[in-house]
Amino acid sequence: MLVVVANDLPPAVRGRMKLWFVEPKPNVFVAGIKDSVAVTVIDYLYKHCPPESGVMIFRSLPGPPGYEIRTIGPTKKAMINISGLQLVIETLKSH
Structure with a gap:
């Protein structure tokens, strides 16, 4: 599986991605691709x-931890990265 999250893709890239992926x-x-x-x-x-x-790219891998995260910009x-485990930092908002 591949998940791509972007701040702002160039129009040509976004159009091509729509051919291969679902854009929720x-x-x-x-996309669930090979x-x-x-x-x-x-x-x-x-x-x-x-x-x-x-761009933040999440790709599933067969071995532990089961995924990799890559970024562009x-x-x-x-x-x-904690002990080889890639994590996305979520900031908590106080009420």
């Missing part, structure tokens, strides 16, 4: 997305 929310793409196809899509994103696109959510 603007600039959020989800690993080899996922690598091709990731390579495409790295080649065609400028850093200001703010600054994203709205920060990422941290």
